[in-house]
Amino acid sequence: MEIDFLLIGQGLAGTALAYRLKQAGKKIRIIDQPGANNSSRIAAGLFNPVTGRKMVKTWKADALFPVINPFYQEMESVTGSRFLTEIAIYRPFLTIEEQNEWMGHSADPGFTAYMKKIYSESQSGFLKDPYGGVMLHNSGWLNINKLLDAMTSYFKEELILGKFDENLLSCEDDYWSYRELKAKAIVYCNGLGAMNSRFFNFLPFAPVKGEILEVKQEFTPDYIVNRGVFRVHLGNGIHRVGSTYTKHDLDVGATDSAKTEILEKLTDLVRLPVEKIISHKTGIRPATRDRKPFLGKHPTEESVYIFNGFGAKGVSLIPYFSELMVEHLLNGNAIDSEVGIARYFNYI
Numbered sequence: 641m642e643i644d645f646l647l648i649g650q651g652l653a654g655t656a657l658a659y660r661l662k663q664a665g666k667k668i669r670i671i672d673q674p675g676a677n678n679s680s681r682i683a684a685g686l687f688n689p690v691t692g693r694k695m696v697k698t699w700k701a702d703a704l705f706p707v708i709n710p711f712y713q714e715m716e717s718v719t720g721s722r723f724l725t726e727i728a729i730y731r732p733f734l735t736i737e738e739q740n741e742w743m744g745h746s747a748d749p750g751f752t753a754y755m756k757k758i759y760s761e762s763q764s765g766f767l768k769d770p771y772g773g774v775m776l777h778n779s780g781w782l783n784i785n786k787l788l789d790a791m792t793s794y795f796k797e798e799l800i801l802g803k804f805d806e807n808l809l810s811c812e813d814d815y816w817s818y819r820e821l822k823a824k825a826i827v828y829c830n831g832l833g834a835m836n837s838r839f840f841n842f843l844p845f846a847p848v849k850g851e852i853l854e855v856k857q858e859f860t861p862d863y864i865v866n867r868g869v870f871r872v873h874l875g876n877g878i879h880r881v882g883s884t885y886t887k888h889d890l891d892v893g894a895t896d897s898a899k900t901e902i903l904e905k906l907t908d909l910v911r912l913p914v915e916k917i918i919s920h921k922t923g924i925r926p927a928t929r930d931r932k933p934f935l936g937k938h939p940t941e942e943s944v945y946i947f948n949g950f951g952a953k954g955v956s957l958i959p960y961f962s963e964l965m966v967e968h969l970l971n972g973n974a975i976d977s978e979v980g981i982a983r984y985f986n987y988i
């Protein structure tokens with residue numbers, strides 16, 4: 641069977657790219673081996689314009705954030721499913737200095753698109769936020785599991801379930817042959833699976849394990865609370881709380897130390913006890929050494945591409961970068977040097 645693109649992996653990256661290519665009228669196939677611990681299946685799905693301990697505007701926020709809602713809403717409308725929740729994120733201040741600094745941001749046009757309100761007093765007797773905090777908007781969370789399930793049905797013609805075996809791939813005259821498929825091009829969207837590819841094992845991935853809990857706890861505000869940990873209300877008093885960042889332990893098993901860390905950070909944020917731990921999951925983020933994604937074409941192999949390395953922020957990065965990647969695949973548009981894999985060609 642002759643196709644335009646063979647995509648490896650149907651996590652959030654492969655799904656988004658496949659969707660755009662299919663919309664552009666291209667004939668595609670996606671090979672995916674589903675797994676409960678795949679990063680996209682574990683992720684909390686937050687998109688948050690102000691991130692990190694230092695609470696800075698996230699990298700490229702002004703380019704990324706306008707594309708997020710329209711992109712996922714379009715997928716909602718083609719699948720008839722709902723997976724996007726637009727909701728404010730409340731970030732308590734840790735010190736009076738931080739409060740002052742944010743008061744200073746209130747007139748800064750670079751921040752006004754993301755700042756709903758700054759509070760100098762606590763927002764709830766249940767919260768430990770003596771210095772108040774900043775309420776962000778243009779934020780929310782994506783139920784990635786629901787999106788992937790809905791898109792799996794959407795791709796019923798195109799999706800091939802099972803493990804992609806690179807040994808079976810061979811280059812013929814002007815196509816790549818894989819079993820019965822003849823593909824004009826191949827795109828690796830297979831997260832950390834790309835570390836074992838003969839084409840892309842030169843790229844400096846830097847995997848980061850994350851653990852995440854679902855807990856029962858009263859106090860269900862109409863915003864996400866995020867400082868040290870995030871706390872997202874899923875309904876019926878159940879909250880998703882997390883997550884940890886570990887580079888030294890890449891085993892997919894859940895650890896007591898991570899559970900303790902998350903619960904201690906939650907205690908620093910919320911005064912109420914946790915009634916019950918509902919679940920404890922782990923996944924490994926496909927992060928990169930310079931924390932920038934990997935996009936582009938292999939330097940010597942014809943028509944072999946990668947769309948990967950979205951680390952801890954796939955939900956906000958993928959809508960924008962999938963658009964750029966499609967422009968590159970279909971029209972040969974140049975890839976931004978910050979994310980293009982050419983920055984690592986001297987590693988080969």
Ligand SMILES: Cc1cc2nc3c(=O)[nH]c(=O)nc-3n(C[C@H](O)[C@H](O)[C@H](O)COP(=O)(O)OP(=O)(O)OC[C@H]3O[C@@H](n4cnc5c(N)ncnc54)[C@H](O)[C@@H]3O)c2cc1C
Nearest residue numbers: 649651652653673680685686804831833850923953954955
């Ligand atoms: C605990 C945790 C919390 C997170 N929280 C957030 C968050 O709040 N917000 C956010 O934006 N991001 C978050 N992330 C990160 C997010 O999960 C990633 O950025 C994103 O999901 C990566 O998607 P991906 O498609 O590139 O990779 P993956 O989800 O890893 O998908 C790769 C796919 O390729 C398949 N594959 C690999 N090899 C093969 C093969 N040989 N054959 C067939 N299929 C193959 C895999 O099975 C998988 O389905 C979190 C991650 C973790 C672990």
